[in-house]
Amino acid sequence: MKHIRIIAKDIKELPPLPEVAQKVFSLLHDPKSNVQDLVKVIQLDQAMTANILRLCNSAYFGLKRKISSLQEALVLLGQKKLHEIIMTDSSNKYYKKAGLGYNLEKGELWKHSVACALLSQILVQKTGLPEDPFLFNAALLHDIGKVILSTYVRTEYDQIIRLVKEQQYPFLQAEKEIIGIDHAELGARIAEEWNFPEALVEAIAQHHVPDTENYISCTVHLCNLMTIMMGIGTGYGLADYGKDDVMKKLGLKEKHLESCMVELWDELQQAEELLKY
Amino acid sequence: MASKLVVSIADMCVSNDPSAVLITYSLGSCIGVSIYDPVVKVGGLLHLMLPESKIAPDKAEKNPCMFADTGVPLLFKEAYKYGADKKRMIIKIAGGSQVMDASGFFNIGKRNYMALRKIFWKNDVLINKEDIGGNVNRTMCLEIGTGHVYLKVSDREEIEL
Numbered sequence A: 001m002k003h004i005r006i007i008a009k010d011i012k013e014l015p016p017l018p019e020v021a022q023k024v025f026s027l028l029h030d031p032k033s034n035v036q037d038l039v040k041v042i043q044l045d046q047a048m049t050a051n052i053l054r055l056c057n058s059a060y061f062g063l064k065r066k067i068s069s070l071q072e073a074l075v076l077l078g079q080k081k082l083h084e085i086i087m088t089d090s091s092n093k094y095y096k097k098a099g100l101g102y103n104l105e106k107g108e109l110w111k112h113s114v115a116c117a118l119l120s121q122i123l124v125q126k127t128g129l130p131e132d133p134f135l136f137n138a139a140l141l142h143d144i145g146k147v148i149l150s151t152y153v154r155t156e157y158d159q160i161i162r163l164v165k166e167q168q169y170p171f172l173q174a175e176k177e178i179i180g181i182d183h184a185e186l187g188a189r190i191a192e193e194w195n196f197p198e199a200l201v202e203a204i205a206q207h208h209v210p211d212t213e214n215y216i217s218c219t220v221h222l223c224n225l226m227t228i229m230m231g232i233g234t235g236y237g238l239a240d241y242g243k244d245d246v247m248k249k250l251g252l253k254e255k256h257l258e259s260c261m262v263e264l265w266d267e268l269q270q271a272e273e274l275l276k277y
Numbered sequence B: 001m002a003s004k005l006v007v008s009i010a011d012m013c014v015s016n017d018p019s020a021v022l023i024t025y026s027l028g029s030c031i032g033v034s035i036y037d038p039v040v041k042v043g044g045l046l047h048l049m050l051p052e053s054k055i056a057p058d059k060a061e062k063n064p065c066m067f068a069d070t071g072v073p074l075l076f077k078e079a080y081k082y083g084a085d086k087k088r089m090i091i092k093i094a095g096g097s098q099v100m101d102a103s104g105f106f107n108i109g110k111r112n113y114m115a116l117r118k119i120f121w122k123n124d125v126l127i128n129k130e131d132i133g134g135n136v137n138r139t140m141c142l143e144i145g146t147g148h149v150y151l152k153v154s155d156r157e158e159i160e161l
């Protein structure tokens, strides 16, 4: 509990997502708004433009020729993909060093986050779940709370693990009990601090214990479980509840999970550029 | 100097180089299958992801290592190329973890294990050692020179399997 006040300060001190991310969110809210405004804002930042173009040209997107401008990217990849690339680029800096407290090597939390984001889109494509403009972002940012909490989990690791090992606590509840806040709740506070849309705040807050009425939370919950089962960002282990009612609510069967995992494996082979950063 | 050969997810490696150590990280619900023939000192390690290839036959063709039913036969076949013999093979498996309360949909770890048992049983081979289930994360390695298999379970010290 002693940590809570310092954590509140950490949230305030975390550098906010770049302005372009906010622009993406407002575009997602209002599809009629002008994507050219977004392009203009990105172009002001040379480093960001270069990074985004590098991602656009990576094997993952399979473009036949090399592109050299955001306009081309927009034409060839479409607005949705460009949004995803911008969000991926914007969130990388938080994840790349975080995760030590969770038994994750450098870069593993990033890999987990990108894998979840890719998987969320695979689920939509392969199982006919509805598209949602915020789903990709929710999956990408679901563990943002770990960026801050990692340090505290590290300090209190022995106590947390004792609850997990000896009393069969899910890791999340053990965090809450020992530190006073868990990474889902903390992530939601960060999302609020950054003025994220409500849908994202909720999905981050609920990603381990989703409200079955909330489609994004349920889907992100599944993506998280599937990736940790595959050993991507598993950390200490699989000390987390799998909610069968989520599967029922989404109308999914085991075979859906399995075929989406196969697809994810396949996509990850192409996604090296996204994963290494 | 031991040369470390990393086996990633849905991947395998077979070797007869006595200085080689085959290692696979982060086995969640996936299972690591280690085989070793102590006479010719040939060993292999497979990191399989799912039980049955029928879920995606086209992908299985591209990469048989993804599935138990296509990966295991391939692992043995590769080892035979180096002179290994089925009757002498020592088999050790680890992984197959589950999320908590995995009653129905999330029991991929358990189904991976059942699929493996079925394959080995049908082919008349025994699993010599295993460390399966729970909700832990495992790292497994096989020393080709000695045939020793070591296991690191979550944050615990490494043990021999």
Ligand SMILES: [Fe+2]
Binding pocket: A142, A143, A183, A184, A207, A208, A224
């Ligand atoms: Fe989480």
Ligand SMILES: [Fe+2]
Binding pocket: A112, A142, A143, A224
């Ligand atoms: Fe996660």
